[in-house]
Amino acid sequence: METKLAQKDITTRYTNLINNMTLRTVHEVWESDRTGKIDSISLAGGVNHVDPAVGKDVFVQLIAMAVDRADFLDIDLSRITPSETVKHLRAVVSKSPHRPTPIDDKKGVRG
DSSP: OOOOOOHHHHHHHHHHHHHHHHHHHHHHHHHHOTTOOOOEEEEEEEEEEEETTTTEEEEEEEEEEEEEHHHHHTSOGGGOOHHHHHHHTTOEEOSSTTTTOOOOOTTOOOO
């Protein structure tokens, strides 16, 4: 039997997915950089979808983050709340990523 999720649950799950994937991606890049050549990472994530207003494929940026290695490696990922960590790292995150609503990145992202 199928159970329909409440809109709030859908929003929360989608936002959590974006936060977790962003942190995991940054973590994996540094984990794979065994020689320590990467000092900072700038990451932009989003989704491709059909814009219902014009019927065309578009890319909507939902998150942007820039972070230095030392700042990120100072975080104990086993004890965090991803949304708080993304906020702590000053990421720019969509206010409604499940819609999808693009981020406002006019001011840029600084790590």
